[in-house]
Amino acid sequence: MNQQLKILVVYYSQSGQLKQIIDTIVAPFQHKASIVYKLIEPVEPFPFPWKKQQFFDAMPECVLARPRAVKYIGVSADEHFDLVILGYTPWFLSPSQPVAGFLQSEEGKSILKGKRVLTVSGCRNMWLNAQEAIKRYLSAAGATLVGNIALVDKNHNLVSLFTIQRWAFKGKKDGHFILPPAGVQEEDIKACDRFAAPIVAALENNKMDTLQAELVQLGAAEVLPSLVVLENRGTKPFKFFAKFISDKGGPAAPSRQGRVSLYRNLLPIAVIILSPISALSALITLITKKKQLNEEVAYYKGIELRKA
Template sequence: MKRVLVLYYTQSGDVLRAAESFVKFLDTPEVELTWECIKPKADYPYPWKLYKFFDVFPECINEEPPEIYPPKFESSKKFDLVIVTYQVWFLAPALPIQGFLKSEYAKVLKDTKVITLVVCRNMWHSASETMKKMIAEVGGIHIDNVVVTHQGPPLATFITTPRLLLTGKKDKFLGTLPPAGVKDEDIHALSRFGRQIANNLAALTDSSNQPLLKGLGAVEVNRRYIIPEIIGRFVYNPWAKIARFFGKPGSLRRRPIIYLFAIQLVLVIPIVLLFSLVFRVLFNPLLNKKMEAYVDVLKSPSAAG
């Protein structure tokens, strides 16, 4: 029997739905599935209050996660595979998932094969690379990465995703914008990955550590988001450090900094998108090789080679 641990943190429910679809074909007598919802000791509201939403930004970027409650699984138990399903907050893995990976409980990943499943709007690149780093730091063996993003064009999700976070509403907006979150079809399609694993259970305990999901379209990289995200991460870092200098989450001293960050973010996003478009048009021939190399990094390990 193979032992599979599914770790997740969810707010809107999309992450849990994605994880359930992913392991649909693993729910068999040959597999022992263990589910673990990561629970921070200081939980985060959903729907979010506007200030609280922006107030988690510094800790996301600075990798200062909250304490979490002890997981229910036995700390000494050895799993053949761990599936980590997570959201992206401010270009970084959601704080509760960071909390797990920075805790003593993350030793369950040591010398164990790990598959990551990210569910987010569209800018997942930085968070994915951060996850790879954190998994490596605790000795996990990252064999696959799967990405599923929210439905609708970028300008639509720029409205529908914040509406979902701040109101909890997923339905169509203004009669024209698509529902928020991930399409049902995209959620259901994740079951193909679980089927692939179920058909290759022996690979979970071999020593090759090769990707199991290669060739199944686990990761699709939209190149138009690469430059805006790189710029965003560059801008985020100093703001996060300044805000943290003025206090911890909820501190009155850092409120002005958080408000200023939120205002500049709303104003800067359209400028960054326009700048990145012009930049790509003008310098694409010069950057093409570096861009393709970065795309290969983002697609790894599932699309390695």
């Protein structure tokens, strides 16, 4: 391909970490491509750092896929792009509200129709359910998912639980006493430039069908069996509490704040209790249902959408 590549980056990032990840991925081929960045902006912005009650009050609409409206990003549906990079962060095992808002919007669906999409996420450690939702949105829009890069905080689940709360609620990302810095570790972000070569090769050769396999070989979507078990167990309680809270009113409604507080206090306790139990359960499952769990791991590393 002699023509300059044209790439659209559509993303939402509160802290700036996701933008840093995307910048690092595309940096090696910026000289070969025209890259257009578009930030998704909610009509009513979300705060960062968050107040705890505000953060947990955002959960029901995330899980129930009732996001706040987003502003137009101003891209013509007829404009050609060789690739769309969709950058998102999971919230409550679901796509963040702004990204869900974009994907549900008529503008978002018209932009993505007929386009090839590479998803890029940065999160604490759980992205499987959110990515499944993204797959469904893309399929409904008539887009083709060609690759997925999911970067996570590789620290222990309980360690990252504490560091992410410090960052989200106090704005403090740095290490603290024995705690490491919050979020995806800096060395992992710097190393994600390794994904550039297979992406640009696939685009230049117009051969996208092996891209995800090449990205996975480079560690683009690492899936821990214990987190498959933990996340699969977590989706039902999230849906229960989402409905339980929303039954008492809409976002920020005073009538639902008691239930939001109940959920806010129960969630960290549940994670602390379930984390070691799920690790043990995954170990048992690996022994008793090894083939089934390995198939689940392989599925989540891929880009195919499971039939309902």
